[in-house]
Amino acid sequence: MTEMFDVTIIGGGPAGLYSAFYSGLRGMKTKLIESQRKLGGKVLLYPEKMIWDVGGQPPVPGHTFVKQLVDQALTFEPTVCLDTKVEYVEKTADKHFLITTNHGEIHETKSIILAVGGGIIHPKRLDCPGAEKFEGETLHYTVPSLKLFYQKTVVVSGGGNGAIDWAVELLDIAKHVIVVYRQGDFPAHEAQVELLRKRNATILLNSTIETLIPHNHRNKIKQVVVKNVVSEETNAIDTDHLIVSHGFDREDSLQFASSIQLRKKDEYFYEASPTCSTSEPGIFAAGDIINYDGKVYLLVGAFQDAINAVNSAKQYIDPLAEKIAMVSSHNEKFREKNKQLLETELKL
Structure with a gap:
């Protein structure tokens, strides 16, 4: 029998990585599936380009930014599957999902966040x-x-x-x-x-x-x-x-969900709500793969999508859950981590 997860994130770029962090913050049992051998998504293609447009983040080269994103994503120890391509998604009678990959494995999850960006890309x-x-x-x-x-x-x-x-x-x-x-x-x-x-x-x-x-x-x-x-x-x-x-050249990374009518005909994007819900209950999306009125196609927009997608997934599997997580400065989950960071800073 496969292990059940609260949420499975498909895609390990900025939107997927921040989704992994935020779902852990919300106490969700999280899995992240990435088709490439490394996490980071499209930013990996530009390791020395300077990134200026993330609030509160000083100008940083792409390779450093990816490392920071990955470190943050692993804060709550999600299960990560690299070099794994999703081939098919089906919904079960109890409204869960079975995800089949190119390795013949089946992953069971209560909800899905699609964060596949521009798809599997090749120059x-x-x-x-x-x-x-x-x-x-x-x-x-x-x-x-x-x-x-x-x-x-x-x-x-x-x-x-x-x-x-x-x-x-x-x-x-x-x-x-x-x-x-x-x-x-x-x-x-x-x-x-x-x-x-x-x-x-x-x-x-x-x-x-x-x-x-x-x-x-x-x-x-x-x-x-x-x-x-x-x-x-x-x-x-x-x-x-x-x-x-x-x-x-972009592979049709959405083909695995072709049996679930998620996008408008002849469009690459998934049409989603501002809370990152797709037309299929239980499947949410974040980052460049979705389109909605007011969508921001920047890194900061991917992070906002990630938060909304996680919050929507949390309420899908637990309708009584709070709509949003407590801010990090007051969140109990960071109490011990803050203590360790403070001790390290004082030693310096």
């Missing part, structure tokens, strides 16, 4: 012959360390927020930044585009990368051949590194 690969042999050496889909590009010539392919953000980050690090984009103007945030234009970056619009030329037959890029799609002229550009930011 879109560069459509150039032989591009894969340069990956990890001089062709990059994520940026593991900005130090790699110090005083180097870097070509950034793409014009969305991700590409332009990386280009701006590199302006004070790289020797030269060249941005190649297939359209006539950037769709990225106006302020970032303006900053890019004011600096010494080279901008090639209406252009695509056609060919990668290796350096001395090694797996390093020496030049990228860029084609102007209007004039059809080509130009070989010397470069040390190429960053490709063309967006992500």
